[in-house]
Each structure stands twice: as C-alpha cells, then as structure tokens.
Amino acid sequence: MKTLIENVVIVTMKEEDRPYRGDILIEGDVIKALSPHLTDEADERIDGDGMVAMPGLVNAHQHTPMSLLKGFSDDLKLMDWLNEKMLPAEANMTPEDIYWGAKLSMAEMIRSGTTSFADMYIHMNEIATAVAETGMRASLTRGLVFLENDGGRRMEEALDLVERWNGRADGRITTMLGPHAPYTCPPDPLRRVIKLAEEMNLPVHIHLAETKEEVMVIREKYNETPAEYLYHAGLFERLHVLLAHSVHLNRRDIGYLKGMRGGVSHNPVSNLKLGCGIAPVVDMINQGIIVGLGTDGSGSATTIDMFEEIKAATWLQKLDYGDPSVLPARQVLRMATIEGAKLLNIDHQAGTLEVGKKADLILIDMKKPHLQPIHQVESLLVYGVNGADVDTTIVNGKVLMRNRKLLTINEEELFKQVSVRAQRIVENI
Numbered sequence: 001m002k003t004l005i006e007n008v009v010i011v012t013m014k015e016e017d018r019p020y021r022g023d024i025l026i027e028g029d030v031i032k033a034l035s036p037h038l039t040d041e042a043d044e045r046i047d048g049d050g051m052v053a054m055p056g057l058v059n060a061h062q063h064t065p066m067s068l069l070k071g072f073s074d075d076l077k078l079m080d081w082l083n084e085k086m087l088p089a090e091a092n093m094t095p096e097d098i099y100w101g102a103k104l105s106m107a108e109m110i111r112s113g114t115t116s117f118a119d120m121y122i123h124m125n126e127i128a129t130a131v132a133e134t135g136m137r138a139s140l141t142r143g144l145v146f147l148e149n150d151g152g153r154r155m156e157e158a159l160d161l162v163e164r165w166n167g168r169a170d171g172r173i174t175t176m177l178g179p180h181a182p183y184t185c186p187p188d189p190l191r192r193v194i195k196l197a198e199e200m201n202l203p204v205h206i207h208l209a210e211t212k213e214e215v216m217v218i219r220e221k222y223n224e225t226p227a228e229y230l231y232h233a234g235l236f237e238r239l240h241v242l243l244a245h246s247v248h249l250n251r252r253d254i255g256y257l258k259g260m261r262g263g264v265s266h267n268p269v270s271n272l273k274l275g276c277g278i279a280p281v282v283d284m285i286n287q288g289i290i291v292g293l294g295t296d297g298s299g300s301a302t303t304i305d306m307f308e309e310i311k312a313a314t315w316l317q318k319l320d321y322g323d324p325s326v327l328p329a330r331q332v333l334r335m336a337t338i339e340g341a342k343l344l345n346i347d348h349q350a351g352t353l354e355v356g357k358k359a360d361l362i363l364i365d366m367k368k369p370h371l372q373p374i375h376q377v378e379s380l381l382v383y384g385v386n387g388a389d390v391d392t393t394i395v396n397g398k399v400l401m402r403n404r405k406l407l408t409i410n411e412e413e414l415f416k417q418v419s420v421r422a423q424r425i426v427e428n429i
C-alpha cells in the first residue's frame with residue numbers, strides 16, 4: 001500500500017531542517033520518500049494544500065482509563081485527590097471499564113494529534129487490546145504500589161503484560177516496569193524491581209517529586225530527597241528511566257539525573273491544575289537531561305490535548321524566568337515529538353519525519369482564521385494550533401483519522417459505553 005501526501009508544508013523536526021513545501025510517500029508502515037516534488041504512483045493520494053505535516057505528538061505520561069474520572073473531583077490537593085477519590089474509584093473499575101476508558105483517551109489523542117503515549121495503570125491486558133485495535137503506538141506499564149503488601153500479584157501482572165504484549169501489535173506496543181513513586185515503593189521492593197528491569201532489559205516508568213508534600217514525606221522516612229532516594233536505590237546506574245513530573249528538584253537532585261538514560265516527562269497542565277509547582281525544565285535541559293511532554297491522566301489534567309501542554313510548557317518557563325526567549329517554539333515542539341520519542345525509547349522509529357522511520361505523522365489544517373497568515377509555521381504550531389485543528393492522523397502507515405473522522409473507533413458506541421460505566425464507578429464515592 002502506497003500513500004502520497006502532496007503539496008504539504010513539511011516540518012520534519014530534524015535539528016537541521018526548516019519547513020518546506022513538498023510531498024511525502026508512505027509505503028507500508030514506513031516513510032519511503034520526502035521531497036519538494038515526488039512523481040511516484042500511489043494507491044491513495046492526500047491533497048495537503050493548506051496543511052502542515054509534522055511528526056505525531058508523543059504523550060510521555062498517561063493513565064488512559066482515568067478518562068472515565070475526568071471532572072469528577074477537581075480542585076483538590078494531590079494526596080487527597082489520589083487517596084480519597086481516584087484510588088476508591090479505581091477499585092470499582094472492572095477490566096471492561098478499563099478497556100473503554102483507555103479507548104476514550106485514545107479517541108481524544110488521535111483527534112488531537114497524538115500518535116504514541118506512555119501509560120501506567122492497572123488491567124493492562126485490556127489497555128493493550130485497545131491499543132491493538134485503535135492502531136496507536138504505546139509503551140505500557142503496570143503501576144506497582146507496595147504499601148499494604150509485597151505487591152506480589154501486581155508484580156505477576158506486570159510480568160504477564162511484558163510476556164504477552166512486548167513487541168506485539170505490529171511492533172506498536174512496548175513495555176516498561178512501573179514502580180509507582182518513591183512514596184509508594186519502599187527500598188526493598190524498589191531495589192527488586194530495579195534488578196529485575198536490568199535482568200530483563202526493560203525501561204522503568206516512575207513518578208518523581210510531584211509535590212512539596214512528597215519531598216517532606218521522603219525526608220521524614222529516609223532523610224533524603226525523592227531524587228536522592230531513587231539515585232541511592234541504583235535507578236540511574238544502567239536503566240533507561242522515564243521520570244514523570246520531577247517538579248521539586250534542587251540543584252543537587254538535577255546533578256543526580258545528569259547523564260541518566262531516558263529522562264523526564266514534564267506535565268505542565270496537571271502540575272498547574274493540582275497546584276504542584278513549576279518544574280525546572282530549562283535547568284534540566286541545560287544539564288543535558290532529556291525532557292519530553294505528557295498530559296498525565298484526564299483525572300488530573302481533564303483534557304489530554306498535547307497542544308495545550310506545548311503552550312503551558314513554554315508559557316510557564318517564560319514566566320518563571322521572566323524571559324520570553326526561553327523554550328522557543330522549535331524547542332518545545334521537539335519536546336513534544338523527538339524528545340518524547342527518546343523517553344519512550346522509540347526514537348529510532350518515531351519523533352521526526354525521516355526516510356526509513358515509521359510513518360507516524362499528522363496533518364494540521366491551517367485554513368482557519370486563528371492560523372492565518374503564516375509568517376513562521378513553527379510559531380503557529382506552538383502558540384496558535386490546538387488539537388481540534390488536526391485533520392489527519394497516521395500511525396505506522398495506517399490512517400486513523402481523516403478529515404476529522406475516526407476510522408478505527410466507533411464513537412457512538414464508545415460514548416454510550418463510557419457514560420453508563422462512569423456513573424457506576426463513582427456511585428458510592
């Protein structure tokens with residue numbers, strides 16, 4: 001199958017490239033050619049006039065089934081929100097609920113230009129099934145909490161996910177191990193997970209230093225900062241690690257992360273809404289730490305439109321530094337694409353438009369009052385575009401949305417399922 005996208009403004013997101021008008025040839029699941037003018041025959045042609053083509057966005061931190069909990073308990077502090085609302089609601093969720101909640105998030109992500117995501121949750125078999133069906137690319141993790149017991153069952157589920165799904169769905173699914181956070185993982189189980197991840201050659205996905213409260217709790221328990229705690233457990237020695245949040249890091253903490261494999265998912269909308277603070281994004285980047293963007297679950301962020309994260313990320317750093325030149329448009333776009341792909345360990349496949357990479361790309365319709373005229377495409381992509389401007393979403397060479405119509409998800413059925421399920425889940429909370 002060959003698809004030719006013609007006469008489109010191409011933003012490759014490669015360091016050395018600048019936007020240019022041209023054609024893109026997709027053959028099977030890969031980008032076969034990118035050029036100002038192609039003359040190839042194709043089975044399908046897409047007229048790209050008035051559109052911008054860019055790499056699909058990478059959402060580096062998600063809890064997809066939490067879409068069922070959006071708007072249910074806003075304006076609370078993180079620990080109250082988590083312990084009193086989210087965890088009891090999660091206890092009421094059946095595997096089928098998880099499947100539909102995950103699908104709801106995927107519908108929203110495809111609609112707003114996200115092509116891959118990193119997910120940490122429960123009932124991962126159902127999430128993986130939804131990924132296989134919707135056609136997205138994902139890195140999946142069973143969250144591991146070791147508070148009231150040794151987490152044995154959770155560990156078994158984590159390994160079951162790896163065994164069943166790593167490398168599956170045409171290679172679109174990969175897996176990580178997911179010790180949930182410093183405050184839910186005591187030293188012994190944390191070290192066990194680290195050792196296992198090293199033996200199995202799996203990356204690790206974990207929350208870090210999201211709130212001031214967390215810093216206090218870890219100080220009381222271990223007389224360390226959360227970053228020190230992970231460092232001394234050996235997390236940054238060999239493993240590829242995806243750290244979510246990393247809001248409250250001091251200079252020494254950033255030093256511990258320096259040179260690590262993997263990096264940080266910055267989730268500014270969730271941090272803003274939960275009043276967590278402003279992550280030291282520019283300081284981390286200056287130390288060579290890779291920083292990508294994520295939404296966190298819709299339970300906290302409400303919407304999972306990565307274009308909102310793009311705006312929030314750059315606005316926050318500009319405000320924090322009192323300097324509009326920090327995190328310029330191009331850099332924040334790279335965070336949402338290639339840097340995120342590095343975090344998911346899929347940068348050999350995704351994150352830029354390049355011949356030989358998988359065809360994960362989006363077309364953005366610029367024929368809108370808020371996106372005309374076009375002086376600098378990259379500036380408009382950051383400060384102007386929102387998720388609803390995405391016209392077409394392609395993952396692994398397959399078109400998942402065209403002219404804003406979803407092709408792998410039946411939305412009518414989806415909305416029916418989620419409204420009934422969402423009601424039931426929160427009934428007694």
Ligand SMILES: N[C@@H](CCSC[C@H]1O[C@@H](n2cnc3c(=O)[nH]cnc32)[C@H](O)[C@@H]1O)C(=O)O
Pocket residue numbers: 063082086087090120121122142143144145154180181207210270296297300
């Ligand atoms: N609670 C599960 C395991 C963790 S899955 C991932 C967890 O992260 C939780 N979560 C979602 N957003 C956040 C956040 O911002 N910080 C910390 N945890 C979060 C979410 O509610 C979910 O429980 C169990 O008992 O087996």
Ligand SMILES: [Zn+2]
Pocket residue numbers: 061062063207244296297
């Ligand atoms: Zn999270």
